[in-house]
Structures are given as structure tokens and as C-alpha cells.
Amino acid sequence: MTRAVAVVALAAAIAVPWVLQALGADYYLGIASRIVIFSIAATSLNLLLGYAGMVSLGHAAFVGLGAYASGVLLAEGVQAWPVHLLATVLTAGIAAAVIGAISLRTRGVYFIMITLAFAQMLFYLANSIKGYGGDEGLTVRTRIRIGGDVDLRDPRVLYFVALAVLGLSLWLLARFGQSRFGRGVQALRDDEVRAEALGLPVFACKLVIFIVAGVLAGIAGALSVNLQGYVSPNALHWTQSGTLLVMVILGGAGSLWGGVAGAAVLLLLQEIVAAHTEYWAFWIGWFLLAVVLFARRGLAGLFQRRGVSP
Amino acid sequence: MGENILILAFVVVVIGGIGSIRGALIGSLLVGAVDTLGRTLLQHGLREALPAQWASAAGPALASIAVYVLMAGVLVWRPQGLFPVRGG
Numbered sequence: 449m450t451r452a453v454a455v456v457a458l459a460a461a462i463a464v465p466w467v468l469q470a471l472g473a474d475y476y477l478g479i480a481s482r483i484v485i486f487s488i489a490a491t492s493l494n495l496l497l498g499y500a501g502m503v504s505l506g507h508a509a510f511v512g513l514g515a516y517a518s519g520v521l522l523a524e525g526v527q528a529w530p531v532h533l534l535a536t537v538l539t540a541g542i543a544a545a546v547i548g549a550i551s552l553r554t555r556g557v558y559f560i561m562i563t564l565a566f567a568q569m570l571f572y573l574a575n576s577i578k579g580y581g582g583d584e585g586l587t588v589r590t591r592i593r594i595g596g597d598v599d600l601r602d603p604r605v606l607y608f609v610a611l612a613v614l615g616l617s618l619w620l621l622a623r624f625g626q627s628r629f630g631r632g633v634q635a636l637r638d639d640e641v642r643a644e645a646l647g648l649p650v651f652a653c654k655l656v657i658f659i660v661a662g663v664l665a666g667i668a669g670a671l672s673v674n675l676q677g678y679v680s681p682n683a684l685h686w687t688q689s690g691t692l693l694v695m696v697i698l699g700g701a702g703s704l705w706g707g708v709a710g711a712a713v714l715l716l717l718q719e720i721v722a723a724h725t726e727y728w729a730f731w732i733g734w735f736l737l738a739v740v741l742f743a744r745r746g747l748a749g750l751f752q753r754r755g756v757s758p
Numbered sequence: 759m760g761e762n763i764l765i766l767a768f769v770v771v772v773i774g775g776i777g778s779i780r781g782a783l784i785g786s787l788l789v790g791a792v793d794t795l796g797r798t799l800l801q802h803g804l805r806e807a808l809p810a811q812w813a814s815a816a817g818p819a820l821a822s823i824a825v826y827v828l829m830a831g832v833l834v835w836r837p838q839g840l841f842p843v844r845g846g
Contacts, residue, residue: 553837557772560829565826576816
């Protein structure tokens with residue numbers, strides 16, 4: 449059942465560029481890519497929040513770090529994709545390891561605030577790096593080259609690369625949810641003391657999840673700078689982390705499709721409502737309230753039978 | 759819409775320890791002092807140590823970061839804030 453849904457969703461996502469071309473609406477491919485990239489970032493936060501129970505208000509910092517890693521390399525004229533991948537993974541991974549090792553000493557609201565603190569430090573750091581745009585942001589003219597003449601400037605190439613990353617991460621997340629390690633992580637989300645009493649290395653498990661989520665967010669950031677050709681310190685601002693949190697909670701924290709559903713619905717709504725009124729945030733706020741009040745397990749939860757674990 | 763105050767108020771409460779009135783008072787004094795002193799003194803201090811060009815770039819950034827460094831430091835030292843509330 450779930451597999452059939454996944455195959456249909458994948459086929460539909462692959463068909464998007466041709467459908468848009470047939471409709472003469474190529475412009476919307478950029479929006480589709482944006483949705484896919486935000487889906488990757490939201491899925492990484494879903495891993496952290498929904499599966500491991502760590503509410504982080506600093507997740508945008510890793511998205512921003514990945515974006516700056518790729519953006520700075522492009523500004524220096526490096527286009528080879530392995531270099532970008534390595535730089536993004538290392539930058540986001542090392543930052544996540546350091547921030548995680550310090551932050552995971554705390555729990556609950558204290559964890560939220562300490563992740564926020566680190567994100568704000570990186571935000572002001574990005575603001576002060578005058579060599580790479582400072583508070584005006586960094587504009588890049590080139591894109592990552594995949595091989596030969598193919599680079600991410602072609603909207604379709606970018607879309608399919610992003611889609612491949614999203615598909616791979618969803619597949620891994622589904623495998624992870626069923627695995628021994630995944631079940632252990634979900635157990636510590638539900639009751640940390642009990643998991644520790646059962647002999648689970650709680651701190652190590654949480655740190656690994658924190659790093660993996662950070663790296664995936666970094667990759668989303670690297671893709672976004674290649675989509676927009678621009679990265680500014682605002683990518684690291686805590687309101688961005690808030691947006692990602694809203695996406696995950698809207699979509700359904702802890703469900704496999706939660707991040708994707710939340711990112712797609714929120715971005716499409718923004719796009720549609722903003723076309724009609726300047727005060728789009730007002731209307732979307734009502735929608736979010738309704739979802740939180742009446743669909744407590746998020747949009748993905750609406751499609752699951754009650755009593756079945758996500 | 760008041761985000762700056764919101765975040766700073768959160769920082770104060772977390773530094774002091776959630777649920778602790780005494781913590782909120784001490785925390786607010788600490789945050790206010792660090793933020794204000796950071797903005798005035800850091801730039802002068804950096805000018806002594808670094809070339810003027812670097813100091814004028816790093817000064818404001820470090821001053822904005824100071825409050826967050828304070829919070830991270832306090833939470834590393836005392837994960838429940840300065841005045842943890844028992845049973846809270």
C-alpha cells in the first residue's frame with residue numbers, strides 16, 4: 449500500500465517538467481524545485497523532531513551553512529560537484545557535531561534555546577563576512593557542474609538532482625524507521641529514561657541523528673543556492689528555522705511524508721494566497737491554527753488510520 | 759513585531775532557569791549588562807588588538823553574538839539554568 453503510494457508520487461514528480469512544458473508554464477518549474485528543496489530540509493528536521501524528539505530552533509543554520517559552503521566555492525570558481533558535496537557535508541557535519549555535542553547536554557526548552565543560540569551566532573557571523581557579501585548576501589553567477597557541459601543552471605537538471613536527493617533520503621528514512629537503530633531512536637523519543645535503562649547509548653544515538661539531519665539540511669542549502677544563485681544571512685535566521693518547524697508540524701512530525709507534505713502545502717499556499725492578497729500571512733495563520741487544532745498529527749496523519757503507529 | 763524583545767526575553771528566562779523569578783531578575787541584569795557593555799567596549803578593545811578595518815567589521819558582529827555566547831555558556835555549565843526550579 450505505502451509502496452504503491454510512493455511509486456505514484458515518484459512518477460508524478462518525475463512527470464512535472466513535461467506537464468509544465470505542455471501547459472506552457474515553465475516558470476513554475478522553479479517553484480517545483482523550491483518545493484523539492486524545502487522538502488529535503490523539512491524531511492531532515494522531521495528526522496530530528498519527529499523520529500528522535502529533538503525540537504531544534506536552529507536547523508536553518510545548517511541549511512545556511514550548506515548554502516554558504518557551495519556559494520563560496522562557486523564564487524571562487526570551483527564547479528566540480530564532488531568538491532561541493534564534500535565541502536557541504538563536511539561544513540554542515542562538523543558544525544552539527546560540535547553544536548550537537550554541546551547542546552545535547554540540555555533537554556526540552558533549554559535544547560530549543562541553545563540550538564537557537566548557536567544559529568544566531570552563525571547568523572551574525574555570516575552578516576560580518578564582508579568578503580562574501582556580508583549582510584547584502586552573496587550572488588553567484590556559475591552553478592555546480594555535474595559532468596561535461598551539464599550544470600545546474602538548466603532548471604530541469606536541478607529539479608531532477610533535487611528530486612533524486614529527496615527520493616534517496618525518503619527511502620533511507622523509511623528503511624531507518626524499520627531498522628533496529630531506528631526503533632531504538634523512536635524508543636528514546638518516547639521515554640528517554642527507559643531507553644537508557646534498557647542499555648541504549650542515548651547520547652550517541654541523539655548525536656548521530658543530529659549530525660545526519662544537519663548534513664541533509666546542508667545539502668538542501670547547497671541546492672537552494674544553485675537554484676536561486678543567491679544566498680544571504682537571512683537563510684540562517686531563526687525565522688527560517690521556524691518556517692521549517694511549521695512545515696514539519698503541519699505535515700505531520702514522525703510520519704515519513706510529513707516533511708514533504710508540509711513543505712508542499714505551505715509553499716503552494718503561499719504562492720496562491722500571495723497572488724491574491726498582500727496579507728497572505730494572515731490567512732495562512734488561520735489555516736495553520738485549524739490544522740494544529742483539528743488534525744493533531746498533521747496532514748499526513750489525516751491519511752492514516754487511527755491507532756496505527758506512523 | 760517585537761521579535762527582538764521576544765527572543766531576548768526567552769534568553770533571559772532560560773539563563774535564569776525556567777520558572778524561577780529570581781533567575782529572571784538576575785538573568786535580565788546579566789543579559790542587559792553583557793549586551794550593552796559588548797556594544798560599547800568590544801569595539802574599543804578590538805581596535806587595540808586588531809587593524810582598524812577588521813575591528814570595525816568584527817566589533818558589531820561580536821557584540822550581537824555576546825548574548826548568545828553567554829546563554830550557551832551558562833547552559834553548558836548549568837543545563838537547567840542558573841537557578842533551577844525543583845520539581846519543575
